[in-house]
Amino acid sequence: MKCGLVAADGAVLHRETRSTPRALPPSGGGGRAVLDALLETVVELSQKAAADGHRVRAVGVVVPGIIDAEQGTVSAENLLWVNTPVRAEIQAALGPDHQVHLAHDVRAGGYAELRQGALRGTTNSLFLPLGTGIAAAMVVDGSLVSGDGYAGELGHTRFVHGEAAELCACGQYGCLETVASAAALARRYGARTGRVVDGAREVLELLAEGDADxxxxxxxxxxxxxxxxxxxxxxxAPTRIAIGGGLVGAGETLLAPLRAGVHERLTFQREPEIVAAELGEEAGCLGAALLAWDRVTVDESGEQTE
Amino acid sequence: MKCGLVAADGAVLHRETRSTPRALPPSGGGGRAVLDALLETVVELSQKAAADGHRVRAVGVVVPGIIDAEQGTVSAENLLWVNTPVRAEIQAALGPDHQVHLAHDVRAGGYAELRQGALRGTTNSLFLPLGTGIAAAMVVDGSLVSGDGYAGELGHTRFVHGEAAELCACGQYGCLETVASAAALARRYGARTGRVVDGAREVLELLAEGDADxxxxxxxxxxxxxxxxxxxxxxxAPTRIAIGGGLVGAGETLLAPLRAGVHERLTFQREPEIVAAELGEEAGCLGAALLAWDRVTVDESGEQTE
Known part of the structure; x- marks a missing residue:
């Protein structure tokens, strides 16, 4: 669990990582244990803020799950949450005058990149983290596109055709994620060679050593x-594309051929800059806070800063 | 040249079609002749409005070309316009107090469908006219996406792969437009059979007669x-997709298999309604007027209606 305290201007005042309790049986404590750990974190960070002379005005929570922003509930398979009323629970713990914003992890990360990272200054751009999975945060006309939570699934569009297309976890065939995620690189190398590798990192090391597979x-x-x-x-027609996630650790080994390949293929289109994301693993956490602050701005006029 | 007079509430007060003078040599009068015909139309319609007790407040012009909205200029190959100052010319003809809005034809059509047609009530939707070419107007969070004029080129994304991919006019291979536009249907039928057909309409007639090709x-x-x-x-993640252009004349012959095919392919995605566009060939003209009225609303407060 990555968490922190962020000022209204986006400055990170405090940052820490806590372990998330196991939810799944046999050893796990179920969804309630995860929720309790979240509430404990929120309360303790709020107390820390007070001790440092600040006041928590809003809480942003980013979860790898399905968010019902209207109801304030989250469903997340790995956490054993089913329509769990996260917003109401946080407001019960901190008081009802706290804004609580629940967000999609990749979109929150994209928002952080837009406000303070590699997409700063753009109005039409893309944040594409290549990690275990692939999703995208689309910036259009200066705002993140949500599509009621459904938009941005570039990882689940088909870019492998014919017999080479593998079944994806989403039920479709040939998805980008089946061939270009960090998990896919390790799995596909293993399938070719019969050799188990330690993730995409090892595939990249083998690549650097000249391994043909x-x-x-x-x-x-x-x-x-x-x-x-x-x-x-x-x-x-984005003006800039920021690649994030674990794979961007490959640096120019990844970015240079992407730039060259895109440049070669485009004809009439406007060519985007292709850059590395800047905020790394902190993007989601920072984005959650920035989105929560935005709610304060929307809901109260004037007195925004602490 | 389709033109008309449209009230602030979108009611069409008058509608007419005029011939566009030829621009291209040898018989054409060049870009100036086309511009003069446009200016004559604008002045005469303005006079007609006055005679009917109305006052023209804004002019919307939709052109199949590249629009520089900031400079108010248009470049259009078929009209022999190169950075032609259409906005300044109209303001010189009508007076500088007239708002002039230049727009992309498909996006203007999409805007009309959004305001008064098949996309009414949606905030995330798509207008996809299948005509001689294919472009799309994307509605995201209630607004048309422009991408500085570059967005929406779904017709020039690759959906034919391998050896079957044909070279497109845009310089890429396998574009949607090379296989699914009205022009492509006629061309591809001709290439298969050696028989010249009278456009997609005849291909659809042959289809209805059971022709295997x-x-x-x-x-x-x-x-x-x-x-x-x-x-x-x-x-x-659109909630509704409106198919327009000449091919939608095929009705359920087109729409039913599209709906069935999309339904079968989707797994986790939100399924959109797939419907026929409602405004037909008038969409672009109406959209131009509605976009022009929007500028009046933006630039003057209060006194919007006539």
């Missing part, structure tokens, strides 16, 4: 990513 | 269109 798996990922970036550019 | 060409178009709608749904 690693090169093939990497090229297939790049081909699909270039297709995806060309498609997004043709449809939404 | 027409069925193949039609199925290839449907497959690519279903791919495109699934992709757009996965990425942007």
């Amino acid at each position: 690693a090169a093939i798996v990497w090229d297939e990922a790049l081909t699909a990513l270039i297709d995806a970036l060309v498609l997004y550019t043709t449809l939404v | 027409a069925a193949i060409v039609w199925d290839e178009a449907l497959t690519a269109l279903i791919d495109a709608l699934v992709l757009y749904t996965t990425l942007v």
Whole structure:
């Protein structure tokens, strides 16, 4: 659990990481245990803020799950939450005068990149973290596109065709995520070679050492990513694309061929800058706080800063 | 040239069609002749409005070309316009107190469908006219997405792969437009059979008569269109998609298989309604007027209606 205290201007006052209790049986304490840990964190951070002379005005929570913003509930398989009333529980713990904003993790990360990271200054751009999975945060006309929580699933669009298309966890075939996520790189290298590797990191090390199978798996990922970036550019015309997630640790090994491939494919389209995201693993946490502050601005006029 | 007089509430007070003078040599009068015909139309319609007791407050012009909204200029190959100062010319003809709004034809049509047609009441939707070419007007969070004029080129995204992919006029291969536009249906039927047909209309007639080649060409178009709608749904999550352009004249022959194909392919995504656009060929003209009225609302407060 990444958490922190963030001032109205986006300055990070405090940052910490806590362990999330196991939810799943046999050893886990169920969804309630996770929720209790969240509430404890919120209360303790609020007390810490008070001790430091600040007052918590709003709480932002980012969860890898399905958020019902209207009801303030979250469903998340791994946490054993089913329509769990996270907003009401936080307000019961801190008091009803606290704004609570629940958000999608990738969109929150994209919002942080937009406000304080690699997408700063753009009005039409894309945040594309390549991690265990792939989702995207789309910035259009200066705002994040939510699509009622459904938008941005670039990882689940088809970029592998014919017999090479694998079944994705989402039930579709040939999704970008099946070939270009960090998890896919490790799985596909293993499938080719029969050798179990320690994640995408090891595939990248093998690639650097000149391993031919690693090169093939990497090229297939790049081909699909270039297709995806060309498609997004043709449809939404971003001026900048920030690649994030674990894979961007590969640096120019990833970014240089993406730039070259996109440049070569575009004809009439406007070419986007392709850059590394700046905020790393902190993006989601910071974005949650910034989104929560936005609610304070919306709901109260004037007195915004502490 | 489709033109008309539209009240602030979107009511069409007058509608007419005028011929556009030829621009291209040898018989054409160049870009100036087209511009003069446009100015004559604007002045005469303004006079007609006055005779009917109305006053023209704003002019909307929709052109199949590249619009520089800031400079008020248009470049359009077929009209022999190169950075032609359309806004300044109209203001010189009518007086500088007239708002002039230049817009992209498909986005103007989409705006009309959003305000008064098949997309009314939606905040996240798509207008996809299938005509000689294919472009799309994307509605996100209640507004048309422009991407500085570059967005919405769904017709130029790749949905035909491998050896079947044809070179598109845009310079890319396998674009939706190469297989699913009205022009592509006629061209591809001709290429299969060696028989010259009178446009997509004749291909649809042959399809209805059970012609096997027409069925193949039609199925290839449907497959690519279903791919495109699934992709757009996965990425942007529209609640409704309105198909327009000449091909929607095929009615349920087009819409029923699109609905069935999209339904079958979606797994976790929100399924959009797929409907026929309502405003037909008038959409662009009406949209131009509605966009022009919006500028009046933005630039003057209060006194909006006539």
